[in-house]
Amino acid sequence: MEIKSLNKNSEFSYIRKFGKKNKFNFITISTTKNENNDFKLGFQISTKTGNAVFRNKIRRQLKDIFYQFLKKYDKDHNKTGLWILVNVNPKIEKFHFSEYKSFLEKIDL
Secondary structure, three states, X not given: OOEEEOOOHHHHHHHHHHOEEEEOOOEEEEEEEOOOOOEXXXXXXXXXXXXXXXXXXXXXXXXXXXXXXXXXXXXXXXXOOEEEEEEEOHHHHHOOHHHHHHHHHHOOO
């Protein structure tokens, strides 16, 4: 299974416009189905969220969590073509990695 990145501005705006939003304490996850059978994952982290080193650390940690999460859906044909946009709230600075990892493992897209 290959997980691609959301790269184009049109992909981000498509998910923002037509995606189903799940808002949580420190993160908002927007998902949409696409006719392609590929997983795409994108992140939006505000510059209000720490410095660049911290934002990249958060991005790497969340990417790892979502990669593990999407491996479950590799065989599930109902979840193919899923595009995910993760908006990170600046409140994430107050949480430790283990706290939001355990929280995100419980959600279902």
